[in-house]
Amino acid sequence: MRKMIAAGLAALASAGMAGAEEPVLNIYNWSDYIAPDTIPGFEKETGIKVNYDVFDSNEVVEAKMLTGSTNYDIVVPSLEFMARQAQAGVFQPIDKAALANYGNLDPKLMAIAATNDEGNTYGVPYMMYTIGIGYNRDKVAERLGSDTIDSWSALFDPEQAAKLQGCGIALLDSPSEITAAALNYLGLDPTSEKTEDLEAAMALLAKVRPYVRYFHSSQYINDLANGDICLTVGYSGDILQARNRATEAGQGVRVAYAIPKEGAQVGFDMLAIPSDAPHPENALKFIDYFLRPEVAAAVSDHVFYANVNARATPLVAAEVREDPGIYPAPEVMDKLYTARPHKQRYDRALTRAWTTLKTGQ
Amino acid sequence: MRLRALAGWLRIEGRAAVVAVPLVWLGLFFLLPFVVLAKIAVSESVIARPPYLPIWDWAEGVLNISLNFGNFQFLTEDPLYLLAYLGSLKMAAVSTVIALLIGYPMAYVIARAPSNRRNILLMLVVLPFWTSFLLRVYAWIGILKGNGLLNGLLMATGIIHEPLVILQTDFAVYLGIVYSYLPFMILPLYSTLVKLDEALLEASADLGARPFVTFVTVTLPLSVPGIIAGALLVFIPAVGEFVIPALLGGPKTLMIGSVLWNEFFSNRDWPVASAVAIVMLVVLVLPIGLLQRTQSEKEENA
Structure with missing residues (x-):
């Protein structure tokens, strides 16, 4: 009991420190959509505890986001869903200056994503399907x-x-x-x-x-x-x-x-930060971590979806990278629509x- | 003297407390959500958080209340909603009748079993509840699907040569509903049948009635309260059932649960979804209330 009180006081003290967020991050992602070591790697490096929840339909996410107060710091809706939810004021703009690895993203694919998210304001592409x-x-x-x-x-x-x-x-x-x-x-x-x-x-x-x-x-x-x-x-x-x-x-x-x-x-599934997210800084840290080529490549290897990280492509396993069903050939790419x-x-x-x-x- | 007054006061207070518990429960978990639902049902949908307009606003000392009954009117404009309500009522009614036909003999046998065996039999009826409802419905998918247990068995024994399409049909939905809700039919039937005075049956036999006549003229009428209770316990949840038709049903199965889902999730129209839910509640509550009233009047007259 005394230990618990001590821990509680410590948590209060750290929460009281100027500007610092408690080391917690709440993520809401599609089921079966991450590599086994993505989250442990992030936790180990940053000391931030990740609570990882999953969903299996855009509609369910939308209903939750429109109700509000979800306590999530990162959600991963598909692009066209995110676009509408952004109209409802559900998400905050992504602070690109805080993302050192933002430049790794493939500009051509980002331009496609921008057709639904002007200036890529509210989301960072997670995977492409x-x-x-x-x-x-x-x-x-x-x-x-x-x-x-x-x-x-x-x-x-x-x-x-x-x-x-x-x-x-x-x-x-x-x-x-x-x-x-x-x-x-x-x-x-x-x-x-x-x-x-x-x-x-x-x-x-x-x-x-x-x-x-x-x-x-x-x-x-x-x-x-x-x-x-x-x-x-x-x-x-x-x-x-x-x-x-x-x-x-x-x-x-x-x-x-x-x-x-x-x-x-x-389509793209987008990492987005809810406007009422309790830990937006930790969310940005995670997004920046995911934008590292080796992290994105490991997720693609595991889930068989292409990431949108140009520098990650060479690191993706050959069987995934060379599968035209995952990484479509350029002439096929031209025929795709959003x-x-x-x-x-x-x-x-x-x-x-x-x-x-x-x-x- | 004062003690007696205190005892009387306690008795009244005690009664109030006993009545208060279910009232508070109903108020918190039925009335309050219903009021919230009713409020959304007369609102208008918008792209915002929450995705509907407030029904009142307070501006410069003026209270504006705007109630939009168009959502209810909308339900009458498209036959889809009526068909879905009827589809659900039919599905629930047929399931209830089947559950009664299966449940009655089971309850009868349990009630007539020697008392030391009754508890075991009752436990067997309740046993499936120890597994999650969802898992049990999923198990039916494994049994009924094309490469599933049932088709495998039928093909191995040479009864059929091509797998039968059972999953994703109305038949599978009936099966799922009857299976899931059968205990709710058996338990109230059992509790009325077990209280049945056997002397009445003996008297009937002594007066020359054959077993079938005794059953129809004595047992059946006396078990009507159990039949009604069991039928309501199966019928009501079956009308609003969403999970079983979603997992076992085919694309043609039109039920109000899936229409509600579409309004809420696909159309993002919370007000119309709420209106659908309220109409469903009224469709269910009114006949059941009437039934209960006639039932209690009958009991008072008897």
């Missing part, structure tokens, strides 16, 4: 005659989708991502909010809807690895994790990931159309 097609090579070869998919037509052409129906098609339960892919396939602007474009995308999706077994945003990882489904639209890193699990399981399931030739959505935050009216129309698509109501 694409949304493409994951598939079971052998089952696809059996039904389509080739064990490689390179086009969205495997999904959006009703004839091909019908052939794959028996072995299972899954889609992300995320209307904006799937609708953007459909718009892009139709040659329309994937960020369009026009009613007629939404109708065209839904008409395309309705034709293949009978062949879709389910809509879910994470179930497909296991199902693809186990061979329960043979085609899914999903996040690059998730599908590559499914590929690795399938290899480890040794059941003969071969999973592959494709960024279709028509193009795909590229999502934009929607107007609320459009979100409502989109959700409604999506419900119609799924339930027929």
Whole structure:
């Protein structure tokens, strides 16, 4: 007991010191999205105790951030979500002067991120992902005659989708991502909010809807690895994790990931500091630590997502760096598009159309 | 004399205290959240923190109150909400009937079992609660999925040759709800059946009634309170169920829980989401309140 009081007094004393924050940092990140030694390395070096919480959906983060007083110092929403939350005053601008390693970031990718975060004000990119097609090579070869998919037509052409129906098609339960892919396939602007474009995308999706077994945003990882489904639209890193699990399981399931030739959505998950963060200085220290090439490279090696750190790329393991599903080739990069935050009216129309698509109501 | 007065006072105070506990509980955990919900339901959604406008503001000595009932009106404009309410009610009603059909015989057998075995049987009914609800629903995924236990068994025995699609269907949702809530049906049924006076059954038999007639004319009517309690305990949570249809259901399963989720998370429209929740509460509370009133009137008359 006496020890506890002493510790409490010590904590009070250190909190009372001018300007110094208590050595604590509260991070809220996606699940399975960090290397095992990232946090211990930071704690050891700085003496800051990290409380690490995880989430698995942007929507849940947004609901928490909009409620306020979350006590988090760093959250990692996707770019288009962060952009809207920043409009609501949820985040504080990043003090770039406090980040010695900020210059390591790839200017080309930062320019893409800046389309949703003007001047890269509120966020530092954590990892980059694409949304493409994951598939079971052998089952696809059996039904389509080739064990490689390179086009969205495997999904959006009703004839091909019908052939794959028996072995299972899954889609992300995320209307904006799937609708953007459909718009892009139709040659329309994937960020369009026009009613007629939404109708065209839904008409395309309705034709293949009978062949879709389910809509879910994470179930497909296991199902693809186990061979329960043979085609899914999903996040690059998730599908590559499914590929690795399938290899480890040794059941003969071969999973592959494709960024279709028509193009795909590229996204960024952003390190952002809430405006009411209790430890903003420690948050900046962590962001600067993450911007070191070796730290970012270790995370990419572990989670199979590309980081946005130009100096980290040579340090990333060859199998990750040379995987075109993780680090797309430059000519593929040019075909990628980013999502934009929607107007609320459009979100409502989109959700409604999506419900119609799924339930027929 | 003074002592007696004190005792009387204590008795009244004691009664008040006993009544106060559930009242405070209801006030804190039902009424207060409901008021908060009602407040958000008549607000307007904005991009801000929190994402809705305050319903009153105080400016230069003037109190402005603005209530937006458009959210409730909005629910009538799109048939989606009505269909989702009906879908949920149907799902819950069918599940309740199935749970009753399975639970009644189980409760009956337990109530008729020798008293030393009853406790073991009751414990077996409650045993699943020792595992987290979520884990048990996940276990059903493992059983029902294409490469799962059930399909494996059926294929190994040669009954089927292609795996059946059971997961992601309405059938899986019924299964999940009935499985999860069955104990809530069995326990109240058991407690009414176990109190049933066996002399009544003997009298019925003595008067020449066959077992089936005895069951229909004696046992069943006397167990109605248990049936009602069990049915409510299954029906009410099943209507608002979100987890089971989300994990086991298919894309076609339209229930109010998922509509609510969409309004809150996908549309970020907290006011409309709150309105959906309030309507759901009214849809549930009104019939249940009426049922209880007729029930207690009946008991008073009896």
